[in-house]
């Protein structure tokens with residue numbers, strides 16, 4: 330890699346292109362690449378050929394196909410980064426599709442975008458996705474918005490009609506606290522005002538799209554902010570220790586004294602190097618470098634290098650704005666990793682301050698954040714986190730939340746340290762440094778919760794205890810949490826009202842989660858009669874939750890009546906007995922359905938034990954790769 334390539338690649342300006350489906354994003358991208366001479370040889374011929382095959386005029390959007398961008402029923406399904414050069418300056422187009430994948434792409438791939446092109450069909454005006462995308466631009470802090478009023482040919486290039494759409498779009502943006510840097514009337518299909526001035530709109534004297542892009546501030550302007558160099562890696566080579574990372578902002582010079590992370594050790598920059606280049610005296614934001622330090626201190630991956638007089642914020646309780654991506658809602662108490670540049674911090678959601686209503690844009694207090702919802706929340710970390718609060722137009726404070734499987738479940742721009750309210754219960758959960766994978770390798774099993782639900786007398790305890798013994802003999806680490814047993818200790822204060830049963834389920838699920846996190850196989854045997862309570866349990870446990878329906882007809886359970894409780898319920902000695910005068914809601918789609926009213930308990934135990942083994946025991950190959 331040559332020095333010039335390194336520097337220019339890092340300094341490419343990312344531009345996100347958004348807009349309602351069919352308003353012309355794909356066409357615009359094809360047209361832009363063509364008119365700015367960014368197509369490799371042969372691409373144009375391919376487009377012309379595939380357009381002809383379909384009996385169409387040149388269809389610029391097919392270019393995206395030829396660039397091997399995934400498409401699904403005519404709708405782009407994933408974001409793609411397409412580099413292009415404009416008068417020697419490098420840009421990257423982040424193509425954000427117009428459906429639910431959009432959010433994920435915005436916070437994972439496009440969060441660093443400097444500017445956005447919002448494509449609006451001039452004949453149709455702003456539509457639902459226009460509004461939604463504009464709001465996302467606002468929330469992720471992109472302030473440089475170029476509105477491309479596309480398809481003006483459909484309005485016969487009429488100035489008055491174009492002016493009206495411009496007005497309605499700017500009113501929409503103003504409501505979202507966004508201001509368009511420019512409105513460019515254009516026809517992406519025909520190339521009007523894309524890279525060349527349109528002769529069909531003599532009344533328009535503003536810039537073309539490419540001229541507008543040239544005005545977007547380049548990432549290099551971050552070079553003037555205080556230094557932030559997150560450590561990506563530390564390695565030894567030829568007896569020297571190198572600290573490698575990409576400069577997020579500011580500049581670093583040989584001889585500078587820097588402070589290393591939360592350990593706050595000072596060190597001097599002794600040299601700055603990149604691969605295959607001569608050592609440099611300084612480097613700026615956007616460049617990837619390897620520095621050597623004096624004294625030879627050893628930072629950790631994720632440590633932030635900064636100048637002594639310009640430290641970032643340091644806090645263990647952080648107020649963030651959250652874009653929630655997981656299908657199941659987010660609730661207080663859930664734990665994640667907060668990934669911030671190269672650092673990962675264990676965090677717990679300690680409160681949800683407000684949830685944004687997408688329809689009327691009002692903020693209300695909420696108990697949970699729905700899928701694709703926005704909220705303001707407080708995260709507590711077990712250690713101090715260094716960050717720069719989120720600021721529009723910069724890369725600061727942009728984090729993502731990842732779950733145990735390393736999946737991104739939310740985007741979390743960090744707003745600032747969270748104030749401690751008077752009388753607030755302040756907690757700082759600590760996190761294990763032993764990983765799930767470490768535990769799996771040691772135990773040869775995947776920590777999993779098997780949740781047995783069913784009427785009293787259906788056989789939950791019999792099957793759980795039978796399977797426990799069989800699995801233990803097979804060398805697996807297994808624990809049973811049985812309703813009756815828990816109710817003699819942890820849950821001895823609870824009765825059988827609906828609220829008490831919910832609390833009973835919640836406690837059992839929390840314990841099951843702890844055991845699961847410790848790598849255990851957990852068999853929970855609880856009537857847990859309500860679907861909503863079992864959904865809560867699934868929510869608390871998260872991954873590795875299997876619902877098992879232990880199913881026997883009420884009449885059979887009543888006949889068995891091993892504890893004489895049905896008889897007591899019938900005679901009125903006990904009330905609110907499940908199946909008699911309290912409800913039982915059967916699972917809709919359990920992972921395993923065990924009919925226990927016919928057949929022996931032994932064979933049901935075998936079925937259960939082998940299901941557990943198949944689900945949780947790691948085979949040789951799975952074990953090696955875990």
Ligand SMILES: Nc1ncnc2c1ncn2[C@@H]1O[C@H](COP(=O)(O)OS(=O)(=O)O)[C@@H](OP(=O)(O)O)[C@H]1O
Nearest residue numbers: 785786812813825830833855856857904905906907
């Ligand atoms: N009113 C009423 N309804 C249901 N069950 C009752 C009741 N009163 C006492 N018992 C005994 O408590 C056991 C059920 O406890 P659970 O913790 O599994 O119940 S729940 O999940 O909270 O509904 C249950 O155990 P199992 O028979 O093993 O299910 C009974 O022994």
Ligand SMILES: Nc1ncnc2c1ncn2[C@@H]1O[C@H](COP(=O)(O)OP(=O)(O)O)[C@@H](O)[C@H]1O
Nearest residue numbers: 785786787788789790791891925928929930933
């Ligand atoms: N196929 C079967 N599976 C489980 N239990 C069975 C089966 N057939 C008969 N039984 C009997 O049913 C009773 C179930 O009681 P128990 O396990 O305490 O149920 P629960 O825990 O669901 O209340 C036991 O006496 C058990 O021997």
